[in-house]
Amino acid sequence: xxxxxxxxxxxxxxxxxxxxxxxxYSVVIAEELEHETGQTVSTGAVHAALQRLETKGYLTSLLGxxxxxxxxxxxxxxxVTPLGGRVLSEVxxxxxxxxxxxxPHTVLTWK
Amino acid sequence: xxxxxxxxWLDRLLTWLVAPHLHEExxxxxxxxxxxxxxxxxxAAARRRYLRxxxxxxxxxxxxxxxxxxxSPFFLNPDMLRNYFTVAWRTLTKSPTYSLVNLxxxxxxxxxxxxxxxxxxxxxxxxxxxPHHEQIHFVRVNYNFRGGETQTAFATxxxxxxxxxxxxxxxxxxxxxxxxxxxLVRVGDKVAKETGQYASVGFFDVFELPAVxxxxxxxxxxxxxxxxxxxxxxxxxxxxxxxxxxxxxxxKRVFVVGAVLxxxxxxxxxxxxxxxxxxxxxxxxxxxxxxxxxxxxxxLRPDASPAQAETAMKGLFRRYATFDNxxxxxxxxxxxxxxxxxxxxxxxxxxxxxxxxxxxSMALFILLIACINFMNLxxxxxxxxxxxxxxxxxxxxxxxxxxxxxxxxxxLMSLLGAVVALGLVWLLLPPFNxxxxxxxxxDLADPARWVGLLGLxxxxxxxxxxxxxxxxxxxxxxxxxxxxxxxAGTGPAQFRRALVVFQFxxxxxxxxxxxxxxxxMHYLRTKHLGLDRDNxxxxxxxxxxxxxxxxxxxxxxxxxxxxxxxxTTTAQLPLNIRNTSTDLHxxxxxQKQLVSVATMSVGNxxxxxxxxxxxxxxxxxxxxxxxxSCYLVNEAAAKLMGxxxxxxxxxxxxxxxxxxxxxxxxxxxxxxxxxxxxxxVTFMPPNTQxxxxxxxxxQTPQALADLERLVKQANPxxxxxxxxxxxxxxxxxxxxxxxxxxxxxxxxxxxxxxxxGLFGLATFTAEQRTKEIGVRxxxxxxxxxxxxxxxxxxxxxVLVAILIASPLAxxxxxxxxxxxxxxxxxxxxxxxLAGVLAVGIALLTVSFQSIRAAVANPxxxxxxx
Numbered sequence: 018x019x020x021x022x023x024x025x026x027x028x029x030x031x032x033x034x035x036x037x038x039x040x041x042y043s044v045v046i047a048e049e050l051e052h053e054t055g056q057t058v059s060t061g062a063v064h065a066a067l068q069r070l071e072t073k074g075y076l077t078s079l080l081g082x083x084x085x086x087x088x089x090x091x092x093x094x095x096x097v098t099p100l101g102g103r104v105l106s107e108v109x110x111x112x113x114x115x116x117x118x119x120x121p122h123t124v125l126t127w128k
Numbered sequence: 129x130x131x132x133x134x135x136x137w138l139d140r141l142l143t144w145l146v147a148p149h150l151h152e153e154x155x156x157x158x159x160x161x162x163x164x165x166x167x168x169x170x171x172a173a174a175r176r177r178y179l180r181x182x183x184x185x186x187x188x189x190x191x192x193x194x195x196x197x198x199x200s201p202f203f204l205n206p207d208m209l210r211n212y213f214t215v216a217w218r219t220l221t222k223s224p225t226y227s228l229v230n231l232x233x234x235x236x237x238x239x240x241x242x243x244x245x246x247x248x249x250x251x252x253x254x255x256x257x258x259p260h261h262e263q264i265h266f267v268r269v270n271y272n273f274r275g276g277e278t279q280t281a282f283a284t285x286x287x288x289x290x291x292x293x294x295x296x297x298x299x300x301x302x303x304x305x306x307x308x309x310x311x312l313v314r315v316g317d318k319v320a321k322e323t324g325q326y327a328s329v330g331f332f333d334v335f336e337l338p339a340v341x342x343x344x345x346x347x348x349x350x351x352x353x354x355x356x357x358x359x360x361x362x363x364x365x366x367x368x369x370x371x372x373x374x375x376x377x378x379x380k381r382v383f384v385v386g387a388v389l390x391x392x393x394x395x396x397x398x399x400x401x402x403x404x405x406x407x408x409x410x411x412x413x414x415x416x417x418x419x420x421x422x423x424x425x426x427x428l429r430p431d432a433s434p435a436q437a438e439t440a441m442k443g444l445f446r447r448y449a450t451f452d453n454x455x456x457x458x459x460x461x462x463x464x465x466x467x468x469x470x471x472x473x474x475x476x477x478x479x480x481x482x483x484x485x486x487x488x489s490m491a492l493f494i495l496l497i498a499c500i501n502f503m504n505l506x507x508x509x510x511x512x513x514x515x516x517x518x519x520x521x522x523x524x525x526x527x528x529x530x531x532x533x534x535x536x537x538x539x540l541m542s543l544l545g546a547v548v549a550l551g552l553v554w555l556l557l558p559p560f561n562x563x564x565x566x567x568x569x570x571d572l573a574d575p576a577r578w579v580g581l582l583g584l585x586x587x588x589x590x591x592x593x594x595x596x597x598x599x600x601x602x603x604x605x606x607x608x609x610x611x612x613x614x615x616a617g618t619g620p621a622q623f624r625r626a627l628v629v630f631q632f633x634x635x636x637x638x639x640x641x642x643x644x645x646x647x648x649m650h651y652l653r654t655k656h657l658g659l660d661r662d663n664x665x666x667x668x669x670x671x672x673x674x675x676x677x678x679x680x681x682x683x684x685x686x687x688x689x690x691x692x693x694x695x696t697t698t699a700q701l702p703l704n705i706r707n708t709s710t711d712l713h714x715x716x717x718x719q720k721q722l723v724s725v726a727t728m729s730v731g732n733x734x735x736x737x738x739x740x741x742x743x744x745x746x747x748x749x750x751x752x753x754x755x756x757s758c759y760l761v762n763e764a765a766a767k768l769m770g771x772x773x774x775x776x777x778x779x780x781x782x783x784x785x786x787x788x789x790x791x792x793x794x795x796x797x798x799x800x801x802x803x804x805x806x807x808x809v810t811f812m813p814p815n816t817q818x819x820x821x822x823x824x825x826x827q828t829p830q831a832l833a834d835l836e837r838l839v840k841q842a843n844p845x846x847x848x849x850x851x852x853x854x855x856x857x858x859x860x861x862x863x864x865x866x867x868x869x870x871x872x873x874x875x876x877x878x879x880x881x882x883x884x885g886l887f888g889l890a891t892f893t894a895e896q897r898t899k900e901i902g903v904r905x906x907x908x909x910x911x912x913x914x915x916x917x918x919x920x921x922x923x924x925x926v927l928v929a930i931l932i933a934s935p936l937a938x939x940x941x942x943x944x945x946x947x948x949x950x951x952x953x954x955x956x957x958x959x960x961l962a963g964v965l966a967v968g969i970a971l972l973t974v975s976f977q978s979i980r981a982a983v984a985n986p987x988x989x990x991x992x993x
Contacts, residue, residue: 044164060181061181065187065190087157087163090153090156091152093153
């Protein structure tokens, strides 16, 4: 796996899609991220990230139903592909391995 | 409560910015987020956040358009260009009649504008070949006689140039020139008349004309040397070296050739073949302030402005001349001398430039008519081509590509037209040059001509292709493909009508012009001048005949022949009396005010020979010395002096105090542009230039033979040449004659081209209405009613055109005629005739097609579907 394929924001967005599946689309993802990080996240940024992830093959999308508050426009719903799932777990594995190797003493100095 | 929607302009911005296939989700997301925020944070905060949200979408990945599956190539792609021309060529060859009608119209229009363009180019290039032409100025003098209008003299007093040279520091050089004269040149046994001038030494300081041989400046300074043109050198000294050879002028003085000049181009206002120092032939009156005897030119220093120089010259006349008529010296740049010859109130108001403008606008009009033909025919055919446009659009042609298509069609047409037009111009140049007295050539080596030609092709192509290109390319494919054509009276049909009206209005305008100018020319030719100019022949008195005794002897011999009825001598041709004098004084004249009168010296039998009516008094007595101090005046002169019964009254003129012995009825002294001026005729037989004879009725050939025999006998050293007075009269109206010829051709051309267009349109309408005509015939319509149906449409348009054109034509002709002191009045029947002509021609053109359509067998037209 090429680690550089997944940016930090992309990774978070991909995770959010997995969390919110099957009802994941840019508005709820942006709100979820806002909620989790406490920072404002614009749908535009999320949209662009979703687009990139889709071209990389980590996500698939289909058009969902329209609602009145969207002005009758449909939403694009995203799901994680198997490739996306594998990439996510690999990233997690790398992180866990690294976490595990941190000496407890070092962690304490941060606190 | 429903919150207000997010700002519309931001949505519009996004729609424009973001790729179309993303519109739905992007806008949907934005609105949903906005909606949620209004509920959570309130309207104001949501609205604030909205802008930032929108800005977050402005990123390349969202703006980039999705690539199309079938991309349409750029409309200027070489493949597309080739395709345009292929299709254009196919369209042209598919309907040869239309193409031919178009091509002929365009080619004629372009040939006409090319010819006139060449003419204008030549007219505007006058004197620009001179080195330092921007510094050279022609000197004129403004006079103000008796408090009347300011008059501008073309000639200046002889001493003026020297005074300017001495007193005005901003003037670098001056020169004076005599009027060009045809003088006999003799080298060995080669004898012919050549035009030359006498010029003062400064000539070559003002005009730096290049010499081929010798030093022109020193040659002119030398009193026994002559400067000749290359042309003259080639005729008289074909062996080569001309400098140092001798030639004799006027059978009198012998000159050594001092220099040979390059030939002057045709677009030079200076035209001479030889130049001799002014002092050689200087007459006493040429050095007087009271005579406008010479032409003066000057060259300013490079840094001086003409306005400054004029101001500096303000006091010259007061300082040096003994009289004061508020004379003012004015300068005219030499490059304007040819075009701006008419002065009014001391300011250049026009001249040849008016003809340049007139001809130019005519060329433009004719080109416009030709372009309109093209537009008309292509919009008419657009009904057929709308299907093509529709299909092209459906398979993905963009609007630009369609415009390229139509424009390339018209450009191809105008290119073809230009080729034909060039051929036509090449054929027509010799007769054109003959009519306009020009030496124009189709010089294709000159890049300026190419630029002009290319410009003409582009202009014509774009102009004529513009309407079809703009209109047809804008049609909506669905509308086109669903319904065939459109209702009459809308869109292109209306536009087409307007164009036909415009075309015919121009034609009617030109017909009225043709008729009026023709009438005025006829009037000029036939108006009785107050003297009898028909059947009068004249010879110039030169050589031995400069001797008065000999001339009188010759006159007597002529009178003794059976063929000559009368003979007289005059100083100028009585049709064109140009000398003026301010020497006239009479008892009771207002003090210190000079008047300008025309004047002429005559010999024996003047009144009788010229057929001038005497209101009172008598002619001069033959050879009477006493009568040399008597004067004849015309009615205008008597009126000027305010004398009721002038015969017997004493006036003072050139020869001192003397009585008026006769009062002449007014006769025309020059062209009819001017009113008849006051004239004083003096009796001075030795001072005459022309011998005029009036042959007996029916004996003209014999009289000419006698004249030749006797003149040759009296003056053997000169070649015999005679002219008729009416030829000289025609020469007065050369410009008017040219306009008349031009407007005749232009009018004919305009009508021809308009008819071509109308013919094409009629053909088209008849074709389009084939079915309708078939049905009408089946239901019992007569041929006549169908012809009337088809022709009526066009006839209405022509009638509207007549209504529009008539007042405009009346105004334009009125303006043209205002230039004549004696003129016709424009009569209503001219307009009626023009109208009838236009209607007749239009009917003729249309009826051919209408009748063909009307007599066709309806079975044929209705059978096929």
